[in-house]
Every structure is written in C-alpha cells, then in structure tokens.
Amino acid sequence: MPIEAAAKSRKKPAAKTQAKSSKASSNKRASRTEAKANAKEMQALLRKKGKLTKEERKKVGSYRAALAAAERRRRQAIYEARMRAIRARDEGLRNIAATNVLKDNSTGEDLEIRHAAIEALGGKAGTVVVMDPNNGRIFAIVNQQMALGSPVKPCSTVKLVSGLSALHEGVFDPNLDVPITARYSMNLTDALARSDNPFFQVVGHRVGFEGMMRYASNFGFGEMTGINYPGESPGFIPEEDTRTMPSHGDGFGITAVQLATFTAAIANGGNLYVPRVPRSAEEQINFRPQLKRRIEMSPEDRLRMMAGMIGAVNYGTGKLAYDPLSQVAGKTGTCTGETDKLGLFTSFSSVENPRLVVTVVTTGSTEAGKRAADIAGRLYRSISYKYFKPGSNPQLAPASTVMDFPRLGGNSSNNQR
Known part of the structure; x- marks a missing residue:
C-alpha cells in the first residue's frame, strides 16, 4: 500500500500539469474565436451604410486602435530583430579585424x-x-x-x-x-x-x-x-x-x-x-x-x-x-x-x-x-x-x-x- 500511495502521489503533479495545459489551450481557442467574431462584427460595421450609432463608433475606434497597436508591435519586433542581426554582424567584423591585427608582421x-x-x-x-x-x-x-x-x-x-x-x-x-x-x-x-x-x-x-x-x-x-x-x-x-x-x-x-x-x-x-x-x-x-x-x-x-x-x-x-x-x-x-x-x-x-x-x-x-x-x-x-x-x-x-x-x-x- 505505501508503494501504491507513493505512485499515486507522483502521478498527481502530471495530471495537474495536463489540466493546466488543457485549460490554457481552451482559453487560446476561446480568444481566437472571440477575435474572429469581433473581426466579423467590425467588418460588418465598416461596410454598413448610413450613420453609425455612438456605441458602434466606439467599437470601430477601439478596433482600429487595436490594429494600429498590433502593427506598431509588429514593426518594432522586425526592427529589433534587424538591429540584433546588424549588431551581431558588426561584432563579427570587429572580431575578424582584431584577429587579423594579431597576425600582422610588424x-x-x-x-x-x-x-x-x-x-x-x-x-x-x-x-x-x-x-x-x-x-x-x-x-x-x-x-x-x-x-x-x-x-x-x-x-x-x-x-x-x-x-x-x-x-x-x-x-x-x-x-x-x-x-x-x-x-x-x-x-x-x-x-x-x-x-x-x-x-x-x-x-x-x-x-x-x-x-x-x-x-x-x-x-x-x-x-x-x-x-x-x-x-x-x-x-x-x-x-x-x-x-x-x-x-x-x-x-x-x-x-x-x-x-x-x-x-x-x-x-x-x-x-x-x-x-x-x-x-x-x-x-x-x-x-x-x-x-x-x-x-x-x-x-x-x-x-x-x-x-x-x-x-x-x-x-x-x-x-x-x-x-x-x-x-x-x-x-x-x-x-x-x-x-x-x-x-x-x-x-x-x-x-x-x-x-x-x-x-x-x-x-x-x-x-x-x-x-x-x-x-x-x-x-x-x-x-x-x-x-x-x-x-x-x-x-x-x-x-x-x-x-x-x-x-x-x-x-x-x-x-x-
């Protein structure tokens, strides 16, 4: 019995981890579903003819602001990746030059x-x-x-x-x-x-x-x-x-x-x-x-x-x-x-x-x-x-x-x- 109890106790953390992972996946699916629904709603509002209500204008404004923020984040990520690559290349060039200087016949x-x-x-x-x-x-x-x-x-x-x-x-x-x-x-x-x-x-x-x-x-x-x-x-x-x-x-x-x-x-x-x-x-x-x-x-x-x-x-x-x-x-x-x-x-x-x-x-x-x-x-x-x-x-x-x-x-x- 003590051995079986120990085995059960070892299995519990794994079960908890699986439950957390399943819950996180479920939350991601729900977020994606909600985002798609919001996108469809916004597209419908943007295609709507005539004046929008105050509430609709607020939704459209928030949606556009979110899109702009996402685009800024995307551009910033691209810029940072590019700068990391440039810094790495410059460092490589400097290291090559330093090695060459050590090889010089003075x-x-x-x-x-x-x-x-x-x-x-x-x-x-x-x-x-x-x-x-x-x-x-x-x-x-x-x-x-x-x-x-x-x-x-x-x-x-x-x-x-x-x-x-x-x-x-x-x-x-x-x-x-x-x-x-x-x-x-x-x-x-x-x-x-x-x-x-x-x-x-x-x-x-x-x-x-x-x-x-x-x-x-x-x-x-x-x-x-x-x-x-x-x-x-x-x-x-x-x-x-x-x-x-x-x-x-x-x-x-x-x-x-x-x-x-x-x-x-x-x-x-x-x-x-x-x-x-x-x-x-x-x-x-x-x-x-x-x-x-x-x-x-x-x-x-x-x-x-x-x-x-x-x-x-x-x-x-x-x-x-x-x-x-x-x-x-x-x-x-x-x-x-x-x-x-x-x-x-x-x-x-x-x-x-x-x-x-x-x-x-x-x-x-x-x-x-x-x-x-x-x-x-x-x-x-x-x-x-x-x-x-x-x-x-x-x-x-x-x-x-x-x-x-x-x-x-x-x-x-x-x-x-």
Whole structure:
C-alpha cells in the first residue's frame, strides 16, 4: 500500500500539469474565436451604410486602435530583430579585424606609429596604412590582410582619379565654375571639398570611359604595388561604364595600400613609389626609394587638387581630420560595398612639407567617410609632434584662399561623401 500511495502521489503533479495545459489551450481557442467574431462584427460595421450609432463608433475606434497597436508591435519586433542581426554582424567584423591585427608582421615598422594607429582605429573593423610619401617607406599597416588582400569599392575617393584625369585632359576650365544643372554650378575646389557627385559625373564623362581607365591604370590601380608583404591583391578596374562610376567608383576594387601610394604620388609631385618596409637594421640604413613610374600630373594640376583636399579638411567632409600642428589634405569616401557600408579617408600632411600619408578604410553598418577621417585625425594629432614641432607650421588660410579660387557655386544635395 505505501508503494501504491507513493505512485499515486507522483502521478498527481502530471495530471495537474495536463489540466493546466488543457485549460490554457481552451482559453487560446476561446480568444481566437472571440477575435474572429469581433473581426466579423467590425467588418460588418465598416461596410454598413448610413450613420453609425455612438456605441458602434466606439467599437470601430477601439478596433482600429487595436490594429494600429498590433502593427506598431509588429514593426518594432522586425526592427529589433534587424538591429540584433546588424549588431551581431558588426561584432563579427570587429572580431575578424582584431584577429587579423594579431597576425600582422610588424617587423621593421615604426612601433610608436603602429600603436597610435591601433589606438585611433579603436577596435573598428578596418585598416590603417601610414607611409612616407617621399620614398614609399611603410611606417605601419594595421590589419595587413585587409589592407593588402581585400579590394573594396573606392567610393568618393575615386574623385581624385576623376579630377586629375579631367584636369590633365583639359575638359573644363579650372578657373571657372562648371555648369552642373540649369540652377547651379561649382568649381573643382568646392566639388572636392564637399564631395559633389554631379560635378565629377559631368567632368568624368567628358574624359570618357577609356580615358578614365587609362589614367586609373597609370595611377596604380588594377595592378600590384610591389610591396614586400605577402598576400597582395592587384584589385581590379571597371570593365564597363556607368553613370556614377566617376563619382562613386562603380566597378573598381582597390586596396588600401594602392590608395595610399596614389595619395603619396599627389603629395610628392607625381612619383609613384613601390611601398616597402625595411625589415632589418641593415635594410633601414641602406633604404632607397624604388620609383615605379611618374604619374600624369602637372605641378598646376597638383596644386588644384591639393586645394580641394585642403578644403575637405578645412570646411568640407573631412573636418574631423583637423590637426592643429599641421595642415592636413584629404578626401573622404562613403558608400555601400557588397554587404556593408564603407568609410574611407586618404590624406597627407603637411601641405607645405609632406611627411606622412594616412589612409583609413573601415567597414560596418554605420561606417562613413567622416568616421574614417576622425580616425585619421586622431592618429595625426597623436604622432604629429614627432614630425611637426609647434610653431614650425604657420596657420594656413582656407583652401579657396590659398589657391585664389572663390568659394562660389551652389550646394548639391546629391553628395556622396
């Protein structure tokens, strides 16, 4: 008997659970039945002709409010699920980047600059390249796998290619505003500073697709730089033209190192150097620049491009790269890559005596050119004391004044920064 009693006592909780489950199911069925009945009643009221009574209007109002609340809950649930997925992807990208940084070969790099670059990057999924524009020496590459082996869309940094190509081809008068639409026109300085898309679409298509590709190849895109790091990708250039190719970089795949060497060529007056890092003490002592070729750029064209790049930092899209010790010249880029947003900023400092090139590429759900410029600015402000002593670089006037270009022309709401 005691055993049977114990068995019965063990069965009672299960029976209670089953009863509760059955009651809950019954309540759900009743709720669904009631909801269907209410829906039918509301549909009948909404189809009813003539005036509704006060009670009927109240029912209809409550029904509509309930529907609106349900829709808000549905949208909120979708938004929260989407944000969870985005946060998870961003976290994954950051983890991959952190792992890649740990794999970097820092032998021969300037460890002070490397540490400052890592601090400036701040755990973001991205890469930072720092080099000497006068000889191609690499000071640091943070996240070497991304900088060398992961070509990305250049976004608005391609406007440096479009601008130089258009200047060299003489397809517009750089001393005058270029008519963009019937309502506004813009000069090259402001177009670079404010990253105006229509301007570069106009002048880029005047150069033509074949011409643009010839200049892009001359500037080092679509080929290996020759850097003495393993795993370099040559990237690629477009095979067909698009309307936004001269402003957005459609069809291009460039590496951060390619962008840095091209920027160095603008800074030094046209020398496209092979980027290298001297690994040993002997290599550092005997380091000599390796000139790959001269790019097609006259001294006048260089000054005009620099004016726009200075303007980008002084009053345009790259203001966060400002350094009080030296004048930074740069260009931002923002767009969507294959899966994520991209933020790019390529720059050099100082304008009077270029000593550093800093190129930043970041990826993630909220990345943009201004965020990349902020990273570069923090890096410049951290290491510029090493290259630019306080008081050695006088305050420069805004780009438009330095180059004697009027800051005129309308603003375009179609800017890709």
